[in-house]
Amino acid sequence: MNEQKTKYLNIEECVDHIIDVFGDDVRIGMPLGLGKPVGLINALYRRVKSNPQINLSIFSSLHLEKPIPSSDLEKRLMDPFIERTFKGVPDLEYMIDMRTTGLPDNVTLYDFYSKAGAIKGEVKMQQNHMNSNYTHSVRDCETNNNCIFTHIIAKAETEEGTMYSCSCNSDTTLEAIASFNKEKALGLKRLNIGVVNDSLPFMYGDAVLPAEAYDIIIDDPDYYHPLFAAPRAPVSIPDYMIGLHISTLIKDAGTLQIGIGALGDSVAYGLNVRHNENEAYKNLIAESGIGDRYKDLIEQIGGLDTFEEGLYGSTEMLVDGFLQLYKNGVIKRKVYHHIGIQKLINDGKLKENEIPNDVLKLMIEDESIHPYLTEKDFDSLQRFGVLKESLTYDNGEIIDGATRYSALLADDSNLAAISENCLGKNLKNGVMLTGGFFMGPQDFYDDLYNMPEEERMQFEMTGVQVANQLYGNEVLRTLQRKDGRFCNTGMKATLLGSICSDGLDDGTVVSGVGGQYNFVSMAHALPDGRCLMMIKSTRAEGVKVLSNIVYTYGHTTIPRHLRDIVVTEYGIADIRGKCDQDIIKEMLNITDSRFQDELMAEAKKHKKLPEDYQIPEEYRNNTPEKLAQIMAGPKAQGLFPDFPCGAPMTPEELFLAFAMKTLAAKSQTPEAAEFPAMMAELPEEIPGTILPLVERMGLGKPASKEEVISQKTLLLALRLAGFF
Numbered sequence: 003m004n005e006q007k008t009k010y011l012n013i014e015e016c017v018d019h020i021i022d023v024f025g026d027d028v029r030i031g032m033p034l035g036l037g038k039p040v041g042l043i044n045a046l047y048r049r050v051k052s053n054p055q056i057n058l059s060i061f062s063s064l065h066l067e068k069p070i071p072s073s074d075l076e077k078r079l080m081d082p083f084i085e086r087t088f089k090g091v092p093d094l095e096y097m098i099d100m101r102t103t104g105l106p107d108n109v110t111l112y113d114f115y116s117k118a119g120a121i122k123g124e125v126k127m128q129q130n131h132m133n134s135n136y137t138h139s140v141r142d143c144e145t146n147n148n149c150i151f152t153h154i155i156a157k158a159e160t161e162e163g164t165m166y167s168c169s170c171n172s173d174t175t176l177e178a179i180a181s182f183n184k185e186k187a188l189g190l191k192r193l194n195i196g197v198v199n200d201s202l203p204f205m206y207g208d209a210v211l212p213a214e215a216y217d218i219i220i221d222d223p224d225y226y227h228p229l230f231a232a233p234r235a236p237v238s239i240p241d242y243m244i245g246l247h248i249s250t251l252i253k254d255a256g257t258l259q260i261g262i263g264a265l266g267d268s269v270a271y272g273l274n275v276r277h278n279e280n281e282a283y284k285n286l287i288a289e290s291g292i293g294d295r296y297k298d299l300i301e302q303i304g305g306l307d308t309f310e311e312g313l314y315g316s317t318e319m320l321v322d323g324f325l326q327l328y329k330n331g332v333i334k335r336k337v338y339h340h341i342g343i344q345k346l347i348n349d350g351k352l353k354e355n356e357i358p359n360d361v362l363k364l365m366i367e368d369e370s371i372h373p374y375l376t377e378k379d380f381d382s383l384q385r386f387g388v389l390k391e392s393l394t395y396d397n398g399e400i401i402d403g404a405t406r407y408s409a410l411l412a413d414d415s416n417l418a419a420i421s422e423n424c425l426g427k428n429l430k431n432g433v434m435l436t437g438g439f440f441m442g443p444q445d446f447y448d449d450l451y452n453m454p455e456e457e458r459m460q461f462e463m464t465g466v467q468v469a470n471q472l473y474g475n476e477v478l479r480t481l482q483r484k485d486g487r488f489c490n491t492g493m494k495a496t497l498l499g500s501i502c503s504d505g506l507d508d509g510t511v512v513s514g515v516g517g518q519y520n521f522v523s524m525a526h527a528l529p530d531g532r533c534l535m536m537i538k539s540t541r542a543e544g545v546k547v548l549s550n551i552v553y554t555y556g557h558t559t560i561p562r563h564l565r566d567i568v569v570t571e572y573g574i575a576d577i578r579g580k581c582d583q584d585i586i587k588e589m590l591n592i593t594d595s596r597f598q599d600e601l602m603a604e605a606k607k608h609k610k611l612p613e614d615y616q617i618p619e620e621y622r623n624n625t626p627e628k629l630a631q632i633m634a635g636p637k638a639q640g641l642f643p644d645f646p647c648g649a650p651m652t653p654e655e656l657f658l659a660f661a662m663k664t665l666a667a668k669s670q671t672p673e674a675a676e677f678p679a680m681m682a683e684l685p686e687e688i689p690g691t692i693l694p695l696v697e698r699m700g701l702g703k704p705a706s707k708e709e710v711i712s713q714k715t716l717l718l719a720l721r722l723a724g725f726f
Contacts, residue, residue, distance in 0.1 A: 009218045013045045013225060016195065016218055020046060020150065023191055026056045030150040031143045031178065034064040034115060036441045037153040037171025039197035040092040041225035047096050050109060057108045061132075061143045063115035063514065065097050066230045074712050075719075078699045079658050083651055087444070090228040100124065112146070114139050115514030128511055136318065136466050136517035140177045144185075151178040152195035155211075156202035157221065166216070168209040168463060169202040170229075173318065173438035176208055176465035179215055193217045200226045203450040207433070207462025231444040233650035234322070235264045237271070239633050240626070242642050243571035244536050245272035248489060249283075250292060251304035251534060251567070251574070255311035255335055256485030259521055262321045262441065265491050265536050270323030271646040274330040277308045282641065290632045295620070296574050303485075303532055311335055315435035316483050318469050318517045320461060322442040324435055325449055326647055336432030336460070337482040338386050342370025343429070344481040354429045359421050361388060362411060373412040375400070380409070387430035400424060434460045436482075438469040443650065470520035472527055486531035488521035492559070492568075494550045495537050497586045497605055499565030499577045500558045507556025515559055522564050532578075533566040539594040539624070544670045549597035551589055553604040568592065572624040582610055591621040598622070654698050657725065658716075661695075665719035677718060684717045689726045692717075 011019060020028060028050065032038045043060070050058040068088050071077035099105055105126065112130050113121065121127040134142045153175050156167040168175045182192040198221040213219060237245075245268025252258060252273060260266040276283045284306055287293040293306070300306065312334030315324050327333040336354060338344050342365040346352035351364060358364075365371045371379045380395040393402055400407040402424055411417045440450075440463075450458065472479045493512065494502040504513050525533035540547050551570070568575040568589065575588035586605050590598055598617055605611040636642050649656060668674060688696050696702050701713040720726060 008213050008216055011218055011220055012222050013041055013220060016042060016220055017045050017049050019218065020193065021049070021056065023193065024149060027059075028056060028150070029059040029061070029146070029148045030152060031061040031140075031148045032151070033153050033171035033174055033439065034062060035066060035171070035439060036230060037168075037175070037439065038062065038066075038094070039152050039154050039195070039199075039220070039225075040094055040227070041222075042152060042195070042197055042220065044092065044095045047109065051099075051106050054106070054108050057110075059110050059112065059146070059148075060096065061112045061114075061146070061148050063113055063139075064117065065094055065111075065113070066232075067097055067101075067117075067120075068093065070101070074708070075662060075699070075716060078701070078712070079655065079662065083655060087231055087233060087650065088228075091230050092227055100127070112143075113514075115516050116511070118513045122510060122512065131511045131514070133511075133515065135515060135519055136173070137470050137520055140174050140181060143178075144181065149191055150193045150195065151175070151182060152193075152197065154199040154202060155196040155219075156204040157198050157200070158204045162212075164213060166196055166198075166211050166213065166219075167202070167204045167206070168211065169205045170441065170463075171439045172205070172207070172209040172463040173466045173469070177467055179211070195220070197225070198222075199229075201229050201447070201451075203447065203453070203458065205450070205461065205463040206459045207436070207464050208468065209463035229444075229447050230441075231447070232262065232441055234267065234443055234645055234647055236644045237264045237268050237642075237646060239629050239642075240538055240571035241265055241268040242271070242633065243629050244538070244569055245269040246286070246290070247292060247296075247569050247571075247574050248487075248534055248536065249273050249276050250287065250296065250300045250306060251532070251569075252313065252487050253304055253485040254307065254309050254313075256313055256487060257316045257483045258313045258327075258333075259315070259317040259486070259488040259490075260321065260323055261317075261319055261489070261491060263491070266321055266323045266489070267646060269489055269536075270326050271642070273309075273313075273327060273332050275641060276306065277332050278330055279641065280306075280308050282636065282639065286632075286636055289635075291620070292573075299574065299576055303530075309334075312434075314482065315437070316469070316486065317435070318438045318466055318520070320435060320437035320440035320463070322446040322647060324437075325446060328434065333434050336429075336434055337436075338429065338432050339478065340370070340382055340386055341478045341481065342368055343386055343388065344478060345370065348481055348484060352429075354432065355427075357388060357425050357427065357429065359425070361425065362417060362421055366411060371411075373410070374398075375409040375411055385431055387426040387428055389424055390426050393424055432460070433462045436462050436464060436469055438464060438466045443648075445648070466517060466520070470517045470524070472524055480528060483524075483528060484530060486525060486528050487534055488525045488531065489534045489536060490518050490521055492535050492537045494552055494555055495535070495568050495589065496555055496562070497551065497553050497589045497601060498562050498582060498610075499568070499585045499589070500555070500562040501535055501537075501560035501565075501568075502555050502557050503559040505557045505559075509557075518559060522560050522566070525566060526564060535560070535566065535568045537568060537570055539570040539572055539592065540597075547596070549594060549601070551593040551597065551601065553601055553608075571629055573621070583612070583615075586611055587615070587617075590617050593624065595622055595624040598624070654695055657723075658695055658699065661716075661719040661723035661725060664723040665715070668722055680721065681714050681718050684714060684721065688717070692720050692726050695720065695725070 050056045071080045156169040179194050186192050194216045195218045196216040241264045248269045249272030260269050309332050314335040377395050383389045398409050407420050492501040492503040504515050522533045525531040566578045570592040573592040575592050577585045704710045704713045
């Protein structure tokens with residue numbers, strides 16, 4: 003494929019071309035989340051919707067949707083927030099139809115992954131869910147004859163001409179484009195389509211592609227639009243306690259993977275406090291008992307001191323937490339895509355600002371360069387700064403101005419001369435984070451967009467075939483990902499160590515496996531890697547509190563033979579390599595105490611614990627009240643705020659959201675029977691302390707019977723929340 007074959011079309015021309023090529027069977031794939039070209043897929047969907055003779059199959063995941071208020075009060079609270087957060091962000095029209103009238107019969111949506119709980123009640127989505135590992139998703143789409151791949155791209159003018167970046171979604175894009183190009187060479191009909199959006203930051207690494215990588219490029223300013231921003235979630239005390247435990251298991255000069263959401267933010271915040279508030283951090287670790295309880299494990303695989311060398315981010319998802327860690331001086335360890343360089347760094351023989359005189363000799367001894375320096379070796383060493391930028395290579399000679407050196411490094415005197423005169427002063431082109439895709443709040447996008455180019459290059463984007471596994475370049479990736487700590491989230495864990503993260507035991511899909519298995523597998527494959535599975539010990543269903551630690555469960559995401567470390571708000575269970583009774587004991591120790599006896603009895607019933615076993619007394623106080631007590635002091639000092647990276651709402655909106663959440667929760671309790679009497683006793687005149695909140699909701703002077711009811715309901719919520 004060459005540049006002359008790339009077509010530059012507008013949206014409608016592209017839709018015409020797709021239908022001309024594929025007729026009445028259009029099968030199109032898009033990346034998850036942010037990377038979908040909404041303008042193009044909406045235009046294609048409208049065309050197909052109006053023509054029942056055309057069948058459209060869409061392969062994708064994480065179909066981003068704006069929040070939809072479900073009541074008058076929610077609408078009054080949420081509409082201004084939605085306007086601020088999502089102004090100019092287009093909706094996916096097929097998702098609007100799916101939620102309302104339903105998709106037409108000639109459109110089928112195949113989904114790999116969704117926001118947790120988003121498709122629980124959607125029958126067709128449940129039936130058409132494709133359970134697939136992230137690294138297998140392109141393969142599995144092609145198994146179903148997916149013929150088109152399209153995504154949004156960033157554009158930049160460079161010395162090589164106009165270049166494009168996969169930016170937010172290199173994850174599956176790179177594999178899809180490469181695979182399609184091979185299939186086109188075999189005569190199969192395939193289309194790679196890139197749609198420019200100038201809101202995207204231009205990201206580097208494997209994400210950078212020339213125009214000829216695409217069959218069609220759409221660059222229409224009318225279809226540039228803001229990116230879908232994922233608002234930050236509040237971080238609760240249980241979230242923070244999980245992050246605090248995790249923070250003790252991260253080793254300086256190691257590798258970190260975290261995901262989006264409150265638990266990812268909690269880990270990032272815990273690491274930031276460890277690095278920048280180390281005295282307060284160590285006091286908290288000591289006073290909470292974490293330091294004594296897990297002393298040996300912390301010394302073995304983690305630490306409590308500041309990050310002098312820093313961490314390298316190796317993750318499928320570049321999230322806001324990583325940028326916060328970068329800003330706070332934690333993410334700073336650079337890796338280099340050269341086995342010899344990386345091995346010497348790991349061995350302490352080479353540093354970014356100290357290139358030793360014997361560096362070439364050491365690489366020859368490690369067999370990472372040839373004793374006769376090839377041009378490929380030369381280019382690589384020069385790219386990473388080991389050799390001076392001013393040098394050139396010509397026909398087996400290294401040229402330094404008027405001086406020429408033989409590339410035969412096996413000659414000691416020649417090697418000594420090159421080492422004396424040709425080495426660089428500093429390493430360059432290292433990266434601090436490798437990721438496959440990104441999504442986050444608006445200021446996260448702004449930070450990436452506004453970063454100087456040289457700084458942004460340190461956050462490289464690549465495919466999940468690289469980011470999520472070791473295969474293909476195992477030696478280098480193992481060196482780079484040393485002391486890897488892969489933090490993943492699960493829904494449930496069994497006492498025997500299996501993890502449920504994506505579905506229910508009746509087959510209902512909650513989200514999808516995504517890349518979780520990849521990181522569990524990689525943690526076991528790396529000699530010093532560990533998987534840290536984060537699970538909240540309980541969940542609420544109406545008025546009931548249920549344990550997320552169970553004896554058995556009918557659905558498994560990660561089987562128990564791949565167990566490693568499980569972390570709840572109550573502690574750390576190191577269960578790798580342990581026998582069944584010891585696994586159960588460790589898991590009971592991190593279970594909420596309201597459920598320990600029942601679970602212990604179940605284990606004894608099945609002869610998996612000795613009859614006389616008792617949970618040690620120090621683990622018998624696993625209660626929310628105990629956690630609140632632990633966090634009271636640090637919170638009073640201004641640490642561990644509800645929104646560590648900034649709140650998505652105004653203070654008034656947060657107060658209102660809290661009040662409405664309180665009302666919803668108490669509506670599920672016996673207290674709800676008292677609501678009519680409480681509403682009858684509400685004051686006629688609105689107290690001045692809450693008047694700004696009522697006015698924010700547009701209910702200061704209700705103008706209809708419906709608004710009077712809404713005002714009274716709001717006042718009840720504020721009363722229940724303790725605001726007056």
